[in-house]
Amino acid sequence: KxxxxxxxxxxxxxxxxxxxxxxxxISGHRSVSWYQQTPGQGLQFLFEYxxxxxxxxxxxxxxxxxxxxxxxxxxxxxxxxxxxxxxxxLCASSLVGEAGELFFGEGSRLTVL
Amino acid sequence: xxxxxxxxxxxxxxxxxxQINCTYQTSGxxxxxxxQQHAGExxxxxxxxxxxxxxxxxxxxxxxxRSKGYSYLLLKELQMKxxxxxxxxxxxxxxxxxxxxxFGKGTKLSVIP
Numbered sequence: 001k002x003x004x005x006x007x008x009x010x011x012x013x014x015x016x017x018x019x020x021x022x023x024x025x026i027s028g029h030r031s032v033s034w035y036q037q038t039p040g041q042g043l044q045f046l047f048e049y050x051x052x053x054x055x056x057x058x059x060x061x062x063x064x065x066x067x068x069x070x071x072x073x074x075x076x077x078x079x080x081x082x083x084x085x086x087x088x089x090l091c092a093s094s095l096v097g098e099a100g101e102l103f104f105g106e107g108s109r110l111t112v113l
Numbered sequence: 114x115x116x117x118x119x120x121x122x123x124x125x126x127x128x129x130x131x132q133i134n135c136t137y138q139t140s141g142x143x144x145x146x147x148x149q150q151h152a153g154e155x156x157x158x159x160x161x162x163x164x165x166x167x168x169x170x171x172x173x174x175x176x177x178x179r180s181k182g183y184s185y186l187l188l189k190e191l192q193m194k195x196x197x198x199x200x201x202x203x204x205x206x207x208x209x210x211x212x213x214x215x216f217g218k219g220t221k222l223s224v225i226p
Contacts, residue, residue: 004155033214035216041218042200042216042217042218042219043156043200043202043216043219044216045213045214045215045216048213055209055211056207056209056211056213057209090155090156101146101158101161102146102148102156102158102214103158104155104156104157105155106154106155107155
């Protein structure tokens with residue numbers, strides 16, 4: 001059974017650019033959550049999608065957005081990148097809704113120059 | 114909102130026992146998770162507590178006291194491979210009225226010979 005797949009694994013962008021990250025959940029999982037991980041702040045919740053609907057959103061500016069498709073795959077977008085957006089972005093899927101046990105992907109490491 | 118505290122770093126000796134504490138404040142508590150994250154890898158699920166008491170799973174045990182807002186992860190017979198970050202995560206009600214999983218900043222455990 002394939003795990004959570006995130007692409008790309010590594011990327012470098014410059015300030016002001018935008019980036020789109022992709023996440024394919026475990027087959028059968030309908031809930032997808034996104035987290036930003038940095039050394040100083042740990043794992044911070046970005047948003048959660050369930051059946052194509054955003055169910056929860058963390059305290060991030062509107063530059064961070066996401067969506068989920070009918071096949072449960074999810075994308076997140078960050079516009080007008082800032083240096084502070086450099087982080088590991090982790091996607092996690094869950095079999096049940098309401099923040100059940102999470103299965104994480106390997107993450108997308110974004111560096112903003 | 115939710116607040117989770119755990120020590121930043123701990124060091125223990127191979128073969129010994131170590132206890133990693135986690136205190137939390139949350140609205141609508143609905144479960145506490147422990148995750149393990151090796152450097153450069155995705156977090157993986159270790160344990161889940163929703164009722165008071167001790168849950169044992171091999172060398173790892175997790176304890177919860179809901180009245181005290183307190184949990185600990187107990188690792189016995191430490192092995193070098195247990196060197197990792199241990200993340201405490203609490204499921205509670207978000208401002209939107211649905212459940213959200215919030216992570217602590219993690220405890221980096223170093224196991225020494």
